[in-house]
Amino acid sequence: MSTNVTKAELVDYIAGKTGLTKLEVKAVVEGFLDGIKNAMLQGRRIEIRGFGIFSIKARRARVARNPRTGEQVQLGERYIPAFRPSDEFAADVDTSIKTRIATSSGSSSASSHL
Secondary structure (H helix, E strand, O other): OOOOOOOHHHHHHHHHHHHOOOHHHHHHHHHHHHHHHHHHHHHOOEEEEEOEHHHHHHHOOEEEEEOOOOEEEEOEEEEEEEEOHHHHHHHHHHHHHHHHHHHHHOOOOOOOOO
């Protein structure tokens, strides 16, 4: 059983909660994701209160090692997208997972990811 949630599963979930068609929801989800991506490509930070912050982190240049050959490889400076959950969101996830673990009896039941 996979613990990953796909975009299609998100679309199904939102369509079920809102009454919108899957086609409408898919357009909104893709627009939302494109908006985040485009803002980050411009170097902007996205803050969604109660959810988290999408930002860009700089990684300094360094010397790495190829694990297969042991050869040193020079890695240049690079910038990567990062996400930091809000305190509220992080606390909700912590509580939910701890509760799930505490009530789990070791059996794996097929349940919805969302």
